[in-house]
Amino acid sequence: MEANVSGMLSAIFVKAEARRLGFSACGLAPAGPVDPAHVAFFRDWLARGCQAGMAYLERHGDLRADPRRLMDGCRTVVSVALNYRPAESAPDGCLQLSWYAYGKDYHDVVRAKLQSLLSALQAVCPALRGRACCDTAPVLERYWAWRCGVGWLGRHTQVVVPRAGSAFFLGELLLDVPADRYDVPPREGCGSCMRCVESCPTHALSGQGLDARRCLSYLTIEHKGEIPEEAAAKMFPYFYGCDRCLRACPHLRFAPPAAEPAFSPLPGILALSEEDWLRLDVEQYRQLFRGSAVKRAKYEGLKRNLEAIRKSREPR
Ligand code: SF4
Numbered sequence: 001m002e003a004n005v006s007g008m009l010s011a012i013f014v015k016a017e018a019r020r021l022g023f024s025a026c027g028l029a030p031a032g033p034v035d036p037a038h039v040a041f042f043r044d045w046l047a048r049g050c051q052a053g054m055a056y057l058e059r060h061g062d063l064r065a066d067p068r069r070l071m072d073g074c075r076t077v078v079s080v081a082l083n084y085r086p087a088e089s090a091p092d093g094c095l096q097l098s099w100y101a102y103g104k105d106y107h108d109v110v111r112a113k114l115q116s117l118l119s120a121l122q123a124v125c126p127a128l129r130g131r132a133c134c135d136t137a138p139v140l141e142r143y144w145a146w147r148c149g150v151g152w153l154g155r156h157t158q159v160v161v162p163r164a165g166s167a168f169f170l171g172e173l174l175l176d177v178p179a180d181r182y183d184v185p186p187r188e189g190c191g192s193c194m195r196c197v198e199s200c201p202t203h204a205l206s207g208q209g210l211d212a213r214r215c216l217s218y219l220t221i222e223h224k225g226e227i228p229e230e231a232a233a234k235m236f237p238y239f240y241g242c243d244r245c246l247r248a249c250p251h252l253r254f255a256p257p258a259a260e261p262a263f264s265p266l267p268g269i270l271a272l273s274e275e276d277w278l279r280l281d282v283e284q285y286r287q288l289f290r291g292s293a294v295k296r297a298k299y300e301g302l303k304r305n306l307e308a309i310r311k312s313r314e315p316r
C-alpha cells in the first residue's frame with residue numbers, strides 16, 4: 001500500500017494503521033475553521049452557563065475555533081474512536097461506575113496509540129510532523145469526529161458511531177500534510193428517537209445540548225462541593241458517572257465488547273457489594289483504582305458520592 005502519494009498522505013494507509021492499532025473508527029478532514037454555526041452554538045451554550053464549573057471550556061475559544069492555531073502548518077485532522085464497552089458489567093441492582101471508568105486511564109491508552117499511529121506515519125513520511133490530542137488540547141473533539149465521518153452528534157450530545165453507539169474514547173492527530181482523500185460528515189441519524197432524552201433522570205438533555213448543572217456525570221466527577229439533594233436522589237445505582245443516556249441508545253446494541261485489554265474491569269471492581277463500596281477506605285481505594293481515571297476524583301470525591309447515595313436511600 002502506498003503511504004505517500006505525490007506529497008499527500010494516503011487516507012487508506014492512515015485508516016489501515018489505525019485499525020491495526022485497535023481503533024474502531026478513523027476518519028480524516030482538512031484542517032480549517034470550525035463551522036461558524038457550531039462555534040455560535042458552543043458560545044451560546046457557554047453563555048447559558050451549561051458548562052457549570054468547567055471553566056476551562058471558556059478559555060482558548062480562538063484555538064478551539066480552528067485547529068490550525070494549535071499546530072503550525074496543520075493541514076489534516078485525523079479523528080479516531082476507541083471502543084470501551086466492557087464485556088461484563090456490575091449486575092443490575094448493584095452500585096455502578098460508569099463503564100468508561102472500569103479500566104485503566106483512557107488518556108494514557110489513547111495517547112500511546114495516537115503516538116504509535118504518528119510513528120507509523122513518520123516511518124513512511126519522515127518529514128511529517130504531528131500532534132496527538134486526547135483531552136490535552138482545546139479541540140472540539142466531537143465536532144471533529146463528526147467532520148471526519150466517525151459518527152454524528154446524537155441527542156445525548158455524544159458522538160454516535162453508526163451501529164456501534166457511543167461507548168468510545170475520542171482522540172485526534174493533527175498533521176502537517178494534506179491527505180489524498182477526506183471523509184464527509186455523516187447525516188444525522190437519530191431521526192425521531194428520543195430514548196436518551198427520556199432516560200435522563202434529571203432532565204439534563206434538551207434540544208439545546210447538555211446542561212451540565214443537572215447532569216449526574218458532571219456532578220459526580222467534575223463538580224466540587226456537595227451534590228444537590230435533588231440530584232443525589234436520582235443517582236442510584238451510579239455513584240461515579242452515569243451511563244443511562246449512553247446505554248439507552250439503540251445503536252449500542254450492535255457494539256462488540258472492547259478488544260483493548262487495558263479497558264477490562266480492574267481486578268475486584270465488579271466484586272464489591274453495596275456495603276463494601278460504602279465502607280471503602282483510602283487504602284482499598286488506592287489499590288482498586290491504581291492507574292485509573294477515577295484517581296482524578298480523589299478518594300474524598302468518591303466518598304462524597306457514596307455518602308450522597310447512602311443518604312438518599314435512607315428511609316424518611
Ligand atoms: S449522563 Fe446521566 S444525568 Fe447526564 S445527561 Fe446522560 S442520563 Fe442525564
Ligand code: SF4
Nearest residue numbers: 154155190193196249
Ligand atoms: S438514543 Fe436515539 S436520540 Fe439518543 S443518540 Fe441514540 S439514536 Fe440518537
